[in-house]
Amino acid sequence: MGEWIQTVNVISPIQQVVGSVFVHVSDLRRSAAWYSMVMGLPVLQERLNGGNVYWLALRGGTGLILDDNKSNTPTDMPHVKFMYKTEDIEAARRFLEERGISSISEIDRPHPGLSFFRFEDPDRNSVMVTQSDYESEVVEREAGTESPIMNQIGSVFLNVTDMKRAVRFHSEALGLAYSLEEIGPEDSIYSLRMRSGSDILLDNNRYRHGDTYETLFMLVTNDIEGARAYLASQGVPVFTDIERHGDRLAFFTVKDPDDNVIMVCSE
Structure with a gap:
C-alpha cells in the first residue's frame, strides 16, 4: 500500500462542496425546458425574465446553472465547469496563489452578498470559487411526472x-x-x-x-x-x-x- 499524503497542514478555505455545475447553452428557454423535462421538474418562468442564467437547486446539495454567457466578460479562460463554495473569498484566492497556481482571475463582486473568482487546472478546466449569501429552495419534481x-x-x-x-x-x-x-x-x-x-x-x-x-x-x-x-x-x-x-x-x-x-x- 502506498503512503497517503496529507497535502496541507491547514484546512483549505475552499470547501469540499460542489455548489453547482454549469451547462453553457445557446437558448436559455429551450435548455430550461429540456432539463426540466428530463428530471420531471416544472419550468420556473420567473427565472426566464431576460437574464443570462437559469438556476435549479437540486436534491443532494449540488445545483444546476444554465448559462447563455451573454453577459460574461471576455476572458482567455474557458467556460466554467462547476463552482466550489467558500466562506472567505480572499483567503481562498490567497490559498491557491501560495500553492503556485498562476491561472487565477481577480475577485469579481457583481453585487452585495456575492463574490467569486476562477482558476484553471493544467488541462485548462476552469473552476469557480464562490462566496454567496444566497440560498435557493430545492426545486421538486412535478406531481405525476413520468420521468424516472x-x-x-x-x-x-x-x-x-x-x-x-x-x-x-x-x-x-x-x-x-x-x-x-x-x-x-x-x-x-x-x-x-x-x-x-x-x-x-x-x-x-x-x-x-x-x-x-x-x-x-x-x-x-x-x-x-x-x-x-x-x-x-x-x-x-x-x-x-x-x-x-x-x-x-x-x-x-x-x-x-x-x-x-x-x-x-x-x-
Missing part, C-alpha cells in the same frame, strides 16, 4: 490527460489527502470525495480513446431501462447505449440541445 430520472446530480466529470498530475493539483487545492502510488497505469477514473453534494470524477477515458466529446455530469435513476424509454418517448436519442458493470451499475448518455453530453446512471 431524479432531480439529483450524482457526480461531476472533469476531463484530464495526466491522472497523477490532476490528482495532485485538485487534491492540493482542496486540502485532500492523496497517494500517487495508489494510481495505476490503467486507472482511468479517480474520485475526489466531497464533504457533501456531488463528488468529482477525474476522467481520462476521453483522452485515452481520442474522443472529441466530454461527459459533463451524471443524473441518477432507480430505473435505467425506464429512463432510456422515457427519454426516447420525448424524442431524445441515446448517444451511447446502456453499459452495465455488475448487478448494480448501469448507465447511458444523451446529448442536450447544444450537444452537451449528459450521463444517466443507476443509483
Whole structure:
C-alpha cells in the first residue's frame, strides 16, 4: 500500500462542496425546458425574465446553472465547469496563489452578498470559487411526472490527460489527502470525495480513446431501462447505449440541445 499524503497542514478555505455545475447553452428557454423535462421538474418562468442564467437547486446539495454567457466578460479562460463554495473569498484566492497556481482571475463582486473568482487546472478546466449569501429552495419534481430520472446530480466529470498530475493539483487545492502510488497505469477514473453534494470524477477515458466529446455530469435513476424509454418517448436519442458493470451499475448518455453530453446512471 502506498503512503497517503496529507497535502496541507491547514484546512483549505475552499470547501469540499460542489455548489453547482454549469451547462453553457445557446437558448436559455429551450435548455430550461429540456432539463426540466428530463428530471420531471416544472419550468420556473420567473427565472426566464431576460437574464443570462437559469438556476435549479437540486436534491443532494449540488445545483444546476444554465448559462447563455451573454453577459460574461471576455476572458482567455474557458467556460466554467462547476463552482466550489467558500466562506472567505480572499483567503481562498490567497490559498491557491501560495500553492503556485498562476491561472487565477481577480475577485469579481457583481453585487452585495456575492463574490467569486476562477482558476484553471493544467488541462485548462476552469473552476469557480464562490462566496454567496444566497440560498435557493430545492426545486421538486412535478406531481405525476413520468420521468424516472431524479432531480439529483450524482457526480461531476472533469476531463484530464495526466491522472497523477490532476490528482495532485485538485487534491492540493482542496486540502485532500492523496497517494500517487495508489494510481495505476490503467486507472482511468479517480474520485475526489466531497464533504457533501456531488463528488468529482477525474476522467481520462476521453483522452485515452481520442474522443472529441466530454461527459459533463451524471443524473441518477432507480430505473435505467425506464429512463432510456422515457427519454426516447420525448424524442431524445441515446448517444451511447446502456453499459452495465455488475448487478448494480448501469448507465447511458444523451446529448442536450447544444450537444452537451449528459450521463444517466443507476443509483
